[in-house]
Amino acid sequence: MDEPQFCLEVVTLKKLIFSGLVEGLTAPGSVGYFGILKGHTPFVSSLQSGIFTLTVTRGERETMAISGGFLLTDGNKVIVLADSAEAPDEIDLKRARASRDRAQRRIRESPPDLDVPRAKASLARALTRLKAAGAS
Amino acid sequence: MLGMREIRRRIRSVNSIQQITQAMQMVAVSRLKRAKERLRSARPYAEKIQELMESLAPSLPQIEHPLVAKREPLRIAVVLVTSDKGLSGAFNANIIQYAHRFIEEHSDKEIKLFLVGKKGYDFFGRRSYPIEYYLPQVSRDISPQEVKEISNSFVQGFEKGLHDEVYLFYTQFRTVMNTIPTQTKLLPIESPGAESQQGAAELIYEPSAEEIMNELLPRYIEAQIYKGLVESSASEHASRMISMKNATDNAEEMIRTLTLSYNKARQASITKEIIEVTTASEALKYARES
Structure with a gap:
């Protein structure tokens, strides 16, 4: 069998986060998590905030918290354009907790000017970060 | 010729100017x-999003999205990126002149200004152009929120039909010596590289091509704005570096000539004193002899 690896690039507006060969990945698509292996049919998906996992070699995994963006593959390589992508050790727990609490409070109090989708998105981002960092 | 005390004072003041310009150059x-x-x-993000746009291009014409809507360009929005601080040579003047020329060429249209940076506001604020939006101070490491805010300022207006075309003016950074005022058309989005790639049409979209576009197009704009801001800030610092280097060199030159004339003045005064002494003693000798 051929090498089971394919080329993956994860970029955000500010910088290149990851570039290299991986065996597989799972990504938080906007209609649910999906996995990609080598030879996937050409495919584009939008992403929502969630945990992005990539398998570098069998058993060796990396995770990152991403929030929104796209994934594009042509079968040989995968490009991820993320709004943000952070490895667990880069996550600012204090900030994530603060923004979770703020979002929860806003949703609970629901002032008349509340932008509901935005508050929910912000809550989802904060929860993802905390989950990726393995904290609460 | 200036007096010695005068020259000394000028050397001191040029010297302190030089220290300031040198510090600014270093910064x-x-x-x-x-x-x-x-x-x-x-760069990677800009390239990848371009790639994604191109691979989606074949399906772009079939999609009716407010951001690709072509209209008769009657009202034009100009997004201009300048810096907040001066002392950067012709950096701000160049980009402002460039945008101003564009505006004058389109004087039959209605122009709306969206300004980023204080210098552009200083220039256009004094003229009778409607300023729709003004962001003074972009933080040093440009944040995604700021980019979003700038893009929202004109995207919403475009969707509502308040302006028909949007252009971005910024200074492109090629090399330190070569920075170019540039314009790009931001809206309506034109499908990039329409020569459709083979197989691109077989893409599977999730959830759907239309929703992908809904998410992608605003980000495409944001990526271009971010690039504009980054290029502009690199150009600004390059330009300031050069002009401060010139100022430092000029100050050096000035100190040299001032020191030279100081030395001449000093020599002249010494010579004068010696002449005075010798004439006096000659005169005394002459008086005694006679």
Whole structure:
């Protein structure tokens, strides 16, 4: 069998986060998590905030918290354009907790000017970060 | 010729000017280094989003999205990126002149201004152009929120039909010596590289091509704005670095000539004193002899 690896690039507006060969990945698509292996049919998906996992070699995994963006593959390589992508050790727990609490409070109090989708998105981002960092 | 005391004072003041310009030059060098780094790391995203746009291009014409809507260009929005601080040579003047020329060429249209940076506001604020939006101060490491805010300022107006075309004016950074005022058309989005790639039409979209577009197009705009801001800040620091280097060199030259004339003045006064002494003693000798 051929090498089971394919080329993956994860970029955000500010910088290149990851570039290299991986065996597989799972990504938080906007209609649910999906996995990609080598030879996937050409495919584009939008992403929502969630945990992005990539398998570098069998058993060796990396995770990152991403929030929104796209994934594009042509079968040989995968490009991820993320709004943000952070490895667990880069996550600012204090900030994530603060923004979770703020979002929860806003949703609970629901002032008349509340932008509901935005508050929910912000809550989802904060929860993802905390989950990726393995904290609460 | 100036008096010695006068010259000494001028040397001192030129010297302190030189210290300031030299410090500014050094600051500009380190900021430029960081800006270049940012420019380099912003490149992958810009390239990838372009790639994604191109691979989606074949399906773009079938999609009716408010951001691709072509209208008769009667009202034009100009987004202009300048810096907040001066002392950067012709950097701001160049980009402002460039945008001003564009505006004058389109004087039959209604122009709306969206300004980023204080210098552009200083220039256009004094003229009778409607300023729709003004962001003074972009933070040093341009945040995604700021980019979003800038893009929202004109995207919403475009969707509502308040303006028909949007152009971005910024200074492109090629090399330190070569920075170019540039314009790009931001809206309506034109499908890039329409020569459709083979097999691109077989893409599977999730959830759907239309929703992908809904998400992608605003980000495409944001990526271009971010690039504009980063390029502009690199150009600004490059330009400041050069003009401060010139100022430092000029101050050096001025100190040299002033020191020269100081030395001449000093020599002249010494010579004068010696002449006085010798004439006096000659005169005394002459008086005694006679």
